[in-house]
Amino acid sequence: MNTATAGAxxxxxxxVGLGRLGKRHAENLAxxxxxxxxxxxxxxxxxxxxxxxxxxxxxRLYDDYADLLADREVDAVWLVTPSSLxxxxxxxxxxxxxxxxxxxxxxxxLAECERVLAEAARYPQLQATIGFMRRFDPSYKDGFDKIxxxxxxxxxxxxxxxTDKNDTDGFFVRFAATSGGIFLxxxxxxxxxARWLLGKPRATRVFAAGAVALHEGLREFGDVDNGVAICExxxxxxxxxxxxxxxxxxxxxxxxxxxxxGALGIGHNPRANRVEIYDAAGIRxxxxxxxxxRFEEAFLHEARAFVASVQGGAESNxxxxxxxxxxxxxxxxxxxxxxxxxxxxxxxL
Ligand SMILES: NC(=O)c1ccc[n+]([C@@H]2O[C@H](COP(=O)([O-])OP(=O)(O)OC[C@H]3O[C@@H](n4cnc5c(N)ncnc54)[C@H](O)[C@@H]3O)[C@@H](O)[C@H]2O)c1
Numbered sequence: 001m002n003t004a005t006a007g008a009x010x011x012x013x014x015x016v017g018l019g020r021l022g023k024r025h026a027e028n029l030a031x032x033x034x035x036x037x038x039x040x041x042x043x044x045x046x047x048x049x050x051x052x053x054x055x056x057x058x059x060r061l062y063d064d065y066a067d068l069l070a071d072r073e074v075d076a077v078w079l080v081t082p083s084s085l086x087x088x089x090x091x092x093x094x095x096x097x098x099x100x101x102x103x104x105x106x107x108x109x110l111a112e113c114e115r116v117l118a119e120a121a122r123y124p125q126l127q128a129t130i131g132f133m134r135r136f137d138p139s140y141k142d143g144f145d146k147i148x149x150x151x152x153x154x155x156x157x158x159x160x161x162x163t164d165k166n167d168t169d170g171f172f173v174r175f176a177a178t179s180g181g182i183f184l185x186x187x188x189x190x191x192x193x194a195r196w197l198l199g200k201p202r203a204t205r206v207f208a209a210g211a212v213a214l215h216e217g218l219r220e221f222g223d224v225d226n227g228v229a230i231c232e233x234x235x236x237x238x239x240x241x242x243x244x245x246x247x248x249x250x251x252x253x254x255x256x257x258x259x260x261x262g263a264l265g266i267g268h269n270p271r272a273n274r275v276e277i278y279d280a281a282g283i284r285x286x287x288x289x290x291x292x293x294r295f296e297e298a299f300l301h302e303a304r305a306f307v308a309s310v311q312g313g314a315e316s317n318x319x320x321x322x323x324x325x326x327x328x329x330x331x332x333x334x335x336x337x338x339x340x341x342x343x344x345x346x347x348x349l
Contacts, residue, residue, distance in 0.1 A: 012037050016065055016078065017080035018042075077099075090128060130321070136299075154260045155199075161190065162190055166247060180334070203333045210227035251293065
């Protein structure tokens with residue numbers, strides 16, 4: 001337990017959504033975050049509540065979010081629900097007096113993002129954070145600290161990618177109708193990383209292009225399985241993004257930051273572990289297969305930081321994670337990339 005959480009009452013958390021990622025968050029909160037107590041969980045699906053009965057330490061189970069919000073012994077809600085529900089669920093949580101952690105993105109719709117920010121301003125005593133977990137990955141955090149210490153001079157360019165191992169099952173094709181497309185689903189992380197590492201500059205113009213290399217089913221949603229983009233920021237800062245759903249080798253998420261006195265590479269070669277195979281094909285290592293394998297530690301640090309931040313009280317209530325305003329900017333830029341992809345034109349913000 002760190003100094004912020006020592007002696008404080010444990011934060012009573014209710015997790016909402018027990019799907020692919022919600023189960024992971026729930027297990028972290030139940031067993032690996034000392035300042036937290038997972039007291040409630042919510043899913044409309046009986047099979048997911050059955051999983052919770054088996055896997056979690058007896059949380060109160062709800063099939064309706066409103067009932068979880070009415071639970072007076074829940075201090076904070078942890079939203080891991082479909083992106084289209086985030087904005088209203090955050091507003092409802094704040095109105096019920098709960099702190100909120102919500103998975104990215106805040107919303108696919110900019111007006112909805114603005115509505116959440118306006119509502120959150122009415123509850124300054126409540127913490128609301130969006131889950132851009134890459135900020136909590138030890139290597140990204142070290143890169144951030146080195147930039148802050150001046151190691152590469154003034155940073156002015158970020159090259160960043162989120163690329164997934166090819167999924168022949170086509171989960172993301174089925175998900176395409178509600179994901180917002182490759183830039184809002186994947187590149188939104190790189191956008192947040194670029195703004196975070198470059199000192200939160202405001203974006204001024206973007207251009208995006210894409211290709212369908214393997215997954216023809218994406219065309220009906222106006223989506224692509226490989227996308228590239230350029231983003232210009234105020235003050236002469238730049239970012240280049242690449243997103244892919246079709247990598248052969250694994251989830252390969254990495255970034256590079258270029259400054260006036262040097263550069264940093266963060267996470268190149270997504271090693272699964274420290275084993276190298278020496279054989280007739282040469283020397284190689286296996287890679288992290290999925291985003292969760294790559295960022296397992298980041299999800300855990302993110303949860304601990306949120307809990308410590310809430311428990312730190314008003315004076316130390318400095319958000320280590322992405323604020324609602326950061327998340328709004330990520331959606332603004334992600335939406336512009338999607339518009340550019342579809343129009344073939346640069347978009348001025
Ligand atoms: N940070 C990351 O890298 C990362 C990675 C994957 C997913 N995500 C985000 O996490 C969120 C969930 O993604 P997922 O892959 O786990 O999706 P999923 O479809 O597997 O899970 C969604 C969950 O929400 C539940 N749900 C649906 N409607 C609900 C409602 N009205 N009330 C309460 N629960 C409801 C479903 O039962 C399910 O448990 C998405 O917003 C996604 O963008 C983030």
